[in-house]
Amino acid sequence: MLESVPITLDEARALARRVLLRHGLAEDHVASVIETIVAGERDGCTSHGLYRLIVCAHTLSTGAVAKAAKPEIIDLAPSIVHVDADGGFAPLAHSMGLPLLIAKARAQGVAAMVLTRCVHFAALWPDIEPLADEGLVALACTPSHAWVAPHGGTLPMFGTNPLAFAWPRQGRPSLVFDFATSAVARGEIELHRRQGRPLAKGWAIDSQGAPTTDPEAALAGAMLTFGGHKGSALALMIELIAGPLIGDLTSRESLIHDDGRKASPFGGVLILAMDPSAFLGDTAAFHLSRAEALFQSLVEQGARLPGDRRLAARRAHDTAPLSIDRALYDDLIALSGDP
Amino acid sequence: MLESVPITLDEARALARRVLLRHGLAEDHVASVIETIVAGERDGCTSHGLYRLIVCAHTLSTGAVAKAAKPEIIDLAPSIVHVDADGGFAPLAHSMGLPLLIAKARAQGVAAMVLTRCVHFAALWPDIEPLADEGLVALACTPSHAWVAPHGGTLPMFGTNPLAFAWPRQGRPSLVFDFATSAVARGEIELHRRQGRPLAKGWAIDSQGAPTTDPEAALAGAMLTFGGHKGSALALMIELIAGPLIGDLTSRESLIHDDGRKASPFGGVLILAMDPSAFLGDTAAFHLSRAEALFQSLVEQGARLPGDRRLAARRAHDTAPLSIDRALYDDLIALSGDP
Structure with a gap:
């Protein structure tokens, strides 16, 4: 039995969509919640990725969130x-x-x-x-x-x-x-x-x-x-x-x-x-390039730029599918109502 | 020999004034630098109090600051x-x-x-x-x-x-x-x-x-x-x-x-x-009072509000003079050019 399940970003979106719709979330909310959750999974933030669908489903089922809220x-x-x-x-x-x-x-x-x-x-x-x-x-x-x-x-x-x-x-x-x-x-x-x-x-x-x-x-x-x-x-x-x-x-x-x-x-x-x-006018490009020099000096001395592990995971998922823990995948399939 | 010297806030201002003027700082700058330095000493931030006069005098003497800058x-x-x-x-x-x-x-x-x-x-x-x-x-x-x-x-x-x-x-x-x-x-x-x-x-x-x-x-x-x-x-x-x-x-x-x-x-x-x-309109007073309830709950459980040691030192100096380390005081007198 597989320990993890490969799924594409589009498959992840479709799965998230089924889970959220089945729990009564309105269509316009579904679209934006999906993007946030799939972005987390794509960037390797597993605690804020597809796992959050379980949290969202629970929050929906308790009535703690308005399912058709009109911002x-x-x-x-x-x-x-x-x-x-x-x-x-x-x-x-x-x-x-x-x-x-x-x-x-x-x-x-x-x-x-x-x-x-x-x-x-x-x-x-x-x-x-x-x-x-x-x-x-x-x-x-x-x-x-x-x-x-x-x-x-x-x-x-x-x-x-x-x-x-x-x-x-x-x-x-x-x-x-x-x-x-x-x-x-x-x-x-x-x-x-x-x-x-x-x-x-x-x-x-x-x-x-x-x-x-x-x-x-x-x-x-x-x-x-x-x-x-x-x-x-x-x-x-x-x-x-x-x-x-x-x-x-x-x-x-x-x-x-x-x-x-x-x-x-x-x-x-x-x-x-x-x-x-607004701060820099015509000199904005010059000063933003000074920030790049700062980043360069951090990387050269072996320090990691904050957020770069996320970006590496994102790049990896440009070509490779997501890899979802089997137990999580099974839970999500169950939450989606699929047989 | 005393280890510390009591001086009033006004005496501290006068001493700071003499040091800064002797190092060539323009009058309008002297007035504002003094207030910052004396506020630090009054609030018990000794590293950012009168001690900073030595730093300022050094900075002035190296030419690293414009003495009569016009902001x-x-x-x-x-x-x-x-x-x-x-x-x-x-x-x-x-x-x-x-x-x-x-x-x-x-x-x-x-x-x-x-x-x-x-x-x-x-x-x-x-x-x-x-x-x-x-x-x-x-x-x-x-x-x-x-x-x-x-x-x-x-x-x-x-x-x-x-x-x-x-x-x-x-x-x-x-x-x-x-x-x-x-x-x-x-x-x-x-x-x-x-x-x-x-x-x-x-x-x-x-x-x-x-x-x-x-x-x-x-x-x-x-x-x-x-x-x-x-x-x-x-x-x-x-x-x-x-x-x-x-x-x-x-x-x-x-x-x-x-x-x-x-x-x-x-x-x-x-x-x-x-x-x-601007954020809260007429409800500003109500919501600021909710912040007070938060502060109260912190204090009641024995946590200290950030900055409260400074405020305690400030209150103490409402009535008590400042107490300046003798060596620092002597250095400042020397920097002021007084005999």
């Missing part, structure tokens, strides 16, 4: 576009707001897009890669569920609160990365539990606030931020600017809102876009 | 103000540009201030505290000199590249923090060398790229970022958005520009300001 675009200020996602998955609201965000960034120099009342199930990098592909510099952040204790505290308060950054490159794929401000991803803790492996030190504390390497104790306690008090300060910043600043839930409020359904986090996303042409 | 304000785009610092210290250029940045943030919702061609010698938090005191949310970052190796590399490429964040609070001092993306401050390595103490693990590598706890070897090698590859990615982001994006030097270029003078870094600063009223 509304609100032109909030000269440099702010607000998309009220109407309780739906984030990707459709995101793609609907993107053209106005791009137009505002070009006209004003700097602009923000605020997504609110959305269910965010994906990695954060797909939210900003399209901006860099349009020649803009972009940042994004979002809270999640309260799983992470602040530095010096013992109770989960922050989400895994990722930060994403994107930088345009001439004639090359944009430089795009994201990272959780938790020491590791939530899924990593759950994976260790399933496999009965101890956690690394520094990942988590138990419910008494004591360091633990026991996954069960960690899940009952709290995860820790990366980088001690600095990572904790960054997590707090993200909690604030993608929570109260945009009028949406904190990670703690998202978890309360979830009410035990174990659905994906509910809340908002803040995206900032900056136009190098 | 120019350029209204670059609806959401961008650019202040060309004309090679001078940053604080005057910063304070000249601040009113336009505040006006733009209020009118557009989001705005950026770009300081270029400035010598930045101070902590970063004073650059954004005034914005939060005006009710705005703010971020700032700046490269420095290339002292820090990227994760997986061996050669110094990044600066200590601090990130600062400020959040307005009703009826309380603004929440303001900054942190270097290096594992520790550059001064910490130098302090350990002077005292002959070994460094902690994870702070630095030697010139061969091997981990070291020897301060001499670290200074000949490279410092490391905090938080492994995540801190390194953040340092790269700062290098890009406060370097090439604003048409100014990277940390490596700043060190080359310095040409062995050991002056403060030369380059630019990027400041972003966001107006909660």
Whole structure:
């Protein structure tokens, strides 16, 4: 019996489509959720790839997401576009707001897009890669569920609160990365539990606030931020600017809102876009080439550019099919309702 | 003999004034540099307090800063103000540009201030505290000199590249923090060398790229970022958005520009300001109070709010004089030219 199943990107799209339609997601949402999920799988982010269909299907079945949400675009200020996602998955609201965000960034120099009342199930990098592909510099952040204790505290308060950054490159794929401000991803803790492996030190504390390497104790306690008090300060910043600043839930409020359904986090996303042409005028090309010199010097000394493993996986899947874990594939076939 | 010397804030200002004037700094710059330095000392940031007068005096004496620079304000785009610092210290250029940045943030919702061609010698938090005191949310970052190796590399490429964040609070001092993306401050390595103490693990590598706890070897090698590859990615982001994006030097270029003078870094600063009223309209007060609930929950579980040690030192100096190390005081008296 095969341990993994080769499928093409189009087959992956078709499978994702069947799963989502069978769980009642409206056609326009299906199209945008599929692209996000298949992009994750294509880029080797298996935790944010086809596996997320299981998470999406569960979220749909619990009623925690509006299946036919109608996002509304609100032109909030000269440099702010607000998309009220109407309780739906984030990707459709995101793609609907993107053209106005791009137009505002070009006209004003700097602009923000605020997504609110959305269910965010994906990695954060797909939210900003399209901006860099349009020649803009972009940042994004979002809270999640309260799983992470602040530095010096013992109770989960922050989400895994990722930060994403994107930088345009001439004639090359944009430089795009994201990272959780938790020491590791939530899924990593759950994976260790399933496999009965101890956690690394520094990942988590138990419910008494004591360091633990026991996954069960960690899940009952709290995860820790990366980088001690600095990572904790960054997590707090993200909690604030993608929570109260945009009028949406904190990670703690998202978890309360979830009410035990174990659905994906509910809340908002803040995206900032900056136009190098507005900052630099005619000298933009020159200064962007100085960034290339910086990248070159990093690579020459053996450092890896953030995001380059993803791009390598993407290139590999230009010709090779995706390789899906057999158990995951079988689960997805079952979720799709196929015999 | 006293080990420390008590002086009032006004005496500190007068002493700073004499030192800076004696080293030829123009009157308008003196006034703004003094406020930054005394604010650092008052807030207990001794490495960015009166000690920085020695750094400033050295920078002035090497010719690395323009003593009578005339900053120019350029209204670059609806959401961008650019202040060309004309090679001078940053604080005057910063304070000249601040009113336009505040006006733009209020009118557009989001705005950026770009300081270029400035010598930045101070902590970063004073650059954004005034914005939060005006009710705005703010971020700032700046490269420095290339002292820090990227994760997986061996050669110094990044600066200590601090990130600062400020959040307005009703009826309380603004929440303001900054942190270097290096594992520790550059001064910490130098302090350990002077005292002959070994460094902690994870702070630095030697010139061969091997981990070291020897301060001499670290200074000949490279410092490391905090938080492994995540801190390194953040340092790269700062290098890009406060370097090439604003048409100014990277940390490596700043060190080359310095040409062995050991002056403060030369380059630019990027400041972003966001107006909660633009994001939230009439509901701003309500959502800012939700942030207060978050702060309360952090404090109740024993975590410290970022920046609160600084605010405690500030409160203490409302009534108590500053306490200056005797050796530093004597050095400053000598630099001031007083008998």
